[in-house]
Amino acid sequence: xxxxMILEAKGxxxxxxxxxxxxxxxxxxxxxSICGLIGPNGAGKTTCFNMITGFYKPTSGHTFLRGxxxxxxxxxxxxxxxxxxxxxxxxxxxxxxxxENVMIGCHLRQKTNWIQALFFTPGHxxxxxxxRKHSLELLEFVGLERLADEKANSLAYGAQRRLExxxxxxxxxxLLLLDEPAAGMNPQETQELMQFIRxxxxxxxxxxxxxxxxxxxxxxxxxxxxxxxxxxxxxxGDAAAIQSDPAVIKxxxxxxxxxxx
Amino acid sequence: xxxxxxxxLNVLAVAALGLFLWWAEHSLDGYKIQILNLIAxxxxxxxxxNLIYGFTGLxxxxxxxxxxxxxxxCSILILSPEQKDMLFLLEPAxxxxxxxxxxxxxxxxxxxxxAALFGILVGMPLLRLGDDYxxxxxxxxxxIVRVVANNxxxxxxxALGFKGIPSHANLWWNFGWCLLTLYCILxxxxxxxxxxxxxxxxxxxxxxxxxxxxxxxxxxxxSIGAFFAGVGGALLASLVTTIDPKMFLFTLTFNVLMIxxxxxxxxxxxxxxxxxxxxxxxxxxxxxxxxISFGSWELPGIPGMRMVFFSLALIxxxxxxxxxxMGMREVSWAGMLAAIGYKGKAQ
Numbered sequence: 001x002x003x004x005m006i007l008e009a010k011g012x013x014x015x016x017x018x019x020x021x022x023x024x025x026x027x028x029x030x031x032x033s034i035c036g037l038i039g040p041n042g043a044g045k046t047t048c049f050n051m052i053t054g055f056y057k058p059t060s061g062h063t064f065l066r067g068x069x070x071x072x073x074x075x076x077x078x079x080x081x082x083x084x085x086x087x088x089x090x091x092x093x094x095x096x097x098x099x100e101n102v103m104i105g106c107h108l109r110q111k112t113n114w115i116q117a118l119f120f121t122p123g124h125x126x127x128x129x130x131x132r133k134h135s136l137e138l139l140e141f142v143g144l145e146r147l148a149d150e151k152a153n154s155l156a157y158g159a160q161r162r163l164e165x166x167x168x169x170x171x172x173x174x175l176l177l178l179d180e181p182a183a184g185m186n187p188q189e190t191q192e193l194m195q196f197i198r199x200x201x202x203x204x205x206x207x208x209x210x211x212x213x214x215x216x217x218x219x220x221x222x223x224x225x226x227x228x229x230x231x232x233x234x235x236x237g238d239a240a241a242i243q244s245d246p247a248v249i250k251x252x253x254x255x256x257x258x259x260x261x
Numbered sequence: 262x263x264x265x266x267x268x269x270l271n272v273l274a275v276a277a278l279g280l281f282l283w284w285a286e287h288s289l290d291g292y293k294i295q296i297l298n299l300i301a302x303x304x305x306x307x308x309x310x311n312l313i314y315g316f317t318g319l320x321x322x323x324x325x326x327x328x329x330x331x332x333x334x335c336s337i338l339i340l341s342p343e344q345k346d347m348l349f350l351l352e353p354a355x356x357x358x359x360x361x362x363x364x365x366x367x368x369x370x371x372x373x374x375x376a377a378l379f380g381i382l383v384g385m386p387l388l389r390l391g392d393d394y395x396x397x398x399x400x401x402x403x404x405i406v407r408v409v410a411n412n413x414x415x416x417x418x419x420a421l422g423f424k425g426i427p428s429h430a431n432l433w434w435n436f437g438w439c440l441l442t443l444y445c446i447l448x449x450x451x452x453x454x455x456x457x458x459x460x461x462x463x464x465x466x467x468x469x470x471x472x473x474x475x476x477x478x479x480x481x482x483x484s485i486g487a488f489f490a491g492v493g494g495a496l497l498a499s500l501v502t503t504i505d506p507k508m509f510l511f512t513l514t515f516n517v518l519m520i521x522x523x524x525x526x527x528x529x530x531x532x533x534x535x536x537x538x539x540x541x542x543x544x545x546x547x548x549x550x551x552x553i554s555f556g557s558w559e560l561p562g563i564p565g566m567r568m569v570f571f572s573l574a575l576i577x578x579x580x581x582x583x584x585x586x587m588g589m590r591e592v593s594w595a596g597m598l599a600a601i602g603y604k605g606k607a608q
Binding site: 053055074075076079080084085087091092093094095096100103104105106107108110113114117118124128131167168170171 | 444445448449451452453454455456457459460462463464466467468469470471472473474475527589
């Protein structure tokens with residue numbers, strides 16, 4: 001097992017009845033890298049995320065995080081092992097405050113529990129304070145510290161995306177999966193997002209795998225890209241290689257354009 | 262605001278409640294004291310169901326079952342062996358039932374503990390179900406408890422139930438337990454564990470992705486709720502001094518559910534206020550069951566009429582305040598001090 005690789009997926013296959021959503025997906029992500037997973041709609045990108053994070057049990061294949069086998073683990077243990085994620089359609093805890101959303105992410109690594117809370121033990125009070133402080137720091141990092149007491153569903157769209165990232169960072173992941181982080185953003189916001197993703201990697205020392213339709217984002221920040229089409233990996237490589245790959249052009253633009261290119 | 266002020270205010274509020282109870286014990290008649298007792302028990306039951314349904318989003322209709330378990334366990338422990346000799350007419354009690362004895366405080370805790378144990382046993386298979394399915398399954402559990410109580414005469418004295426249960430549950434015990442329940446559930450939902458429970462209610466999938474062992478926390482919430490439901494049942498048994506399986510019909514769960522929904526799912530303040538309001542209203546509405554005369558025309562008293570009025574009131578609440586009286590809001594000392602001159606409840 002190569003431990004320089006944070007994540008290794010080996011022959012991941014997912015069948016739903018007769019439909020093969022993803023077949024034989026292989027990937028290795030170097031530590032501290034930013035990688036992309038692209039493909040037309042319905043290519044099986046989110047299915048890959050769901051297999052990696054334990055929401056789907058792959059029909060066959062294995063995933064390893066820093067050499068530790070994750071295959072078949074339920075989502076909460078995958079998260080504990082060190083994979084944080086965001087969702088394509090934002091999934092915040094809407095009735096909770098912005099701060100509480102992040103604190104829920106911190107809960108994973110919390111050592112004291114509610115019984116200590118009943119008795120006001122010093123250990124619990126100290127940890128509670130530390131969690132609040134850490135959550136506020138994370139909110140400050142994503143620029144939401146002034147909205148800490150607002151309800152999560154009252155935030156603007158872009159702010160909700162950033163909160164989702166802050167919440168995932170609160171679980172202290174070694175690998176962060178972002179499902180279409182730039183969806184619904186204008187060019188200005190997209191530019192900021194690209195910068196933001198790079199800063200996340202520097203600050204938190206983690207690897208990032210993202211699904212994205214915005215090619216500017218993908219080509220701009222991803223060091224390695226996998227292209228899926230109908231569940232099959234049709235190309236792997238850096239941005240330049242992907243852009244000139246005839247199979248990719250064919251999948252995105254159609255047969256004739258491929259000839260023209 | 263300094264952290265000391267709320268603590269001071271809490272102490273003052275508890276002291277005020279104590280004074281009120283002391284006054285009530287000496288000045289009010291038995292009927293009014295009984296209503297106060299019922300208020301305390303109903304608040305305990307509403308808080309426990311709110312934890313399960315309002316805060317964790319588990320639609321549970323099994324409250325009557327947990328109450329029955331708490332009531333029977335407590336009664337068996339506080340009835341004297343001589344009383345049991347007299348009570349068990351159909352068949353003699355099991356030896357261990359005959360000789361089981363405990364002081365009242367421990368008997369109530371035992372009632373809660375056995376209910377919590379059943380909460381865990383029932384929760385293991387049932388909490389994998391979602392929404393309505395869970396409601397139906399827990400309703401089934403409550404019915405099973407009732408039918409079983411009817412059919413193990415050597416344990417529960419069958420359909421005859423227990424009579425003459427020592428009435429230890431006075432104002433002090435009931436409101437003591439009420440405060441203890443409020444304190445425990447308040448600390449729980451205010452802790453980060455409480456945030457996790459609310460996260461499960463809001464979005465189970467996102468909670469899983471944040472590393473929450475959803476099933477474990479559902480089970481935790483369900484069994485804590487069952488514990489306090491058992492405590493409420495135990496107090497109720499000692500309060501009304503007679504229990505039988507018919508007492509624990511679905512309507513009992515419905516009453517508690519009504520308080521929780523009216524007060525606001527996910528608001529402890531709401532449960533307390535609605536617990537006081539609805540219990541008092543149910544008694545006050547007995548007026549409409551008496552014959553009423555309008556001049557020469559007389560309306561005969563119709564038994565059950567108050568439930569008609571009551572249901573109307575409930576429909577109006579649901580129509581105009583769907584989220585209940587309080588929604589998910591809470592009244593806190595900080596909030597109250599911010600709006601000086603606003604009177605609130607004991608917390």
